[in-house]
Amino acid sequence: AQRVTQPEKLLSVFKGAPVELKCNYSYSGSPELFWYVQYSRQRLQLLLRHISRESIKGFTADLNKGETSFHLKKPFAQEEDSAMYYCALSNNNAGNMLTFGGGTRLMVKP
Amino acid sequence: GAGVSQSPSNKVTEKGKDVELRCDPISGHTALYWYRQSLGQGLEFLIYFQGNSAPDKSGLPSDRFSAERTGGSVSTLTIQRTQQEDSAVYLCASSRSGLAGVPYTYEQYFGPGTRLTVT
Numbered sequence: 206a207q208r209v210t211q212p213e214k215l216l217s218v219f220k221g222a223p224v225e226l227k228c229n230y231s232y233s234g235s236p237e238l239f240w241y242v243q244y245s246r247q248r249l250q251l252l253l254r255h256i257s258r259e260s261i262k263g264f265t266a267d268l269n270k271g272e273t274s275f276h277l278k279k280p281f282a283q284e285e286d287s288a289m290y291y292c293a294l295s296n297n298n299a300g301n302m303l304t305f306g307g308g309t310r311l312m313v314k315p
Numbered sequence: 316g317a318g319v320s321q322s323p324s325n326k327v328t329e330k331g332k333d334v335e336l337r338c339d340p341i342s343g344h345t346a347l348y349w350y351r352q353s354l355g356q357g358l359e360f361l362i363y364f365q366g367n368s369a370p371d372k373s374g375l376p377s378d379r380f381s382a383e384r385t386g387g388s389v390s391t392l393t394i395q396r397t398q399q400e401d402s403a404v405y406l407c408a409s410s411r412s413g414l415a416g417v418p419y420t421y422e423q424y425f426g427p428g429t430r431l432t433v434t
Contacts (some may be wrong), residue, residue: 237420248318249425256419291358295420300371301410302331302348303423305358 207232209294212305218282219314226277226309228292229268237295238275239303240266244288251278252290262286282313317341319408319426327432328397336392336429340409347390348410348423349382353403361405364390365412397433404428 208231220225230236240252252262255275256266266277275292292306320339327377328334340347348358349361364384379398384390394401408423 239420247324248427250386251422254420268374297420299373299421300346300363300365301423302360302363302374303350303358304360305350307357 207294207304208298209292209304209306211290211292211309212275214307215310217312217314220284221281224279224282224311224313226290226291226292226311228277230273230275230292232273232294233275234298236268236270237297237301238266238268239295240264240275240277241291241293241305242288243291244256246280249291262275273276282311284313284315287311287313319407319424321405321426321429323429324427325430325432326334327434330399330433331383331396333393333395334397334431336394338390338392338407338409340388340390340407340424341424342388343411344409344424345412346410346421347384348408349390349392350406350408351403352406352428355388356403358406361392364403368413379403394431397431398431400433404434 210229219249238255241249242252243249264279268275289310291308293303295301322337345366347364352358362382363371379395382392406428407426410421410423
């Protein structure tokens with residue numbers, strides 16, 4: 206069975222500090238991984254996906270198949286980054302439904 | 316264009332009553348998903364529709380839950396004989412396609428959710 210683990214429920218950093226949100230997964234096939242973000246009073250939205258290999262809002266994430274990880278990183282956190290972040294894995298052997306991690310709440314303090 | 320919409324935004328019901336939750340996907344999206352977001356279980360998949368194919372119901376927690384999708388567009392999630400543990404935010408998402416075996420997952424666009432409270 207596939208599983209996504211986000212070990213930190215809450216991550217609090219000061220503005221300008223680096224941030225890393227951890228995500229580990231287990232999946233028997235070729236994984237497709239995503240980071241979704243939910244800002245306060247907004248709907249869940251895609252932040253980035255591993256196959257795009259791009260930086261969105263200063264965030265990057267690299268898929269490490271050896272460590273089965275997909276950690277989200279940003280070198281200098283901003284207050285507007287405060288949100289709930291979910292790592293997700295697609296079941297591309299079925300209907301691409303997503304398996305989500307438990308989420309990490311990022312708080313960026315001024 | 317219009318995003319995914321859901322109604323009602325909030326629903327309070329008494330234990331034992333039936334409820335219906337509605338989802339309007341983005342026009343042209345063939346794949347539609349229902350998820351549930353609860354304190355105890357996090358975000359979990361419930362059911363998936365792809366075009367006119369039979370739905371994948373593998374995530375439904377009990378036979379009190381059912382869903383249909385009429386005309387390949389609007390979907391309704393029905394919960395019969397609601398229990399307090401059904402209290403959660405029910406999210407709907409749609410994407411261009413969700414065909415199995417295709418090595419690419421299209422972005423899923425989420426609705427605002429329906430917050431269900433069972434008293």
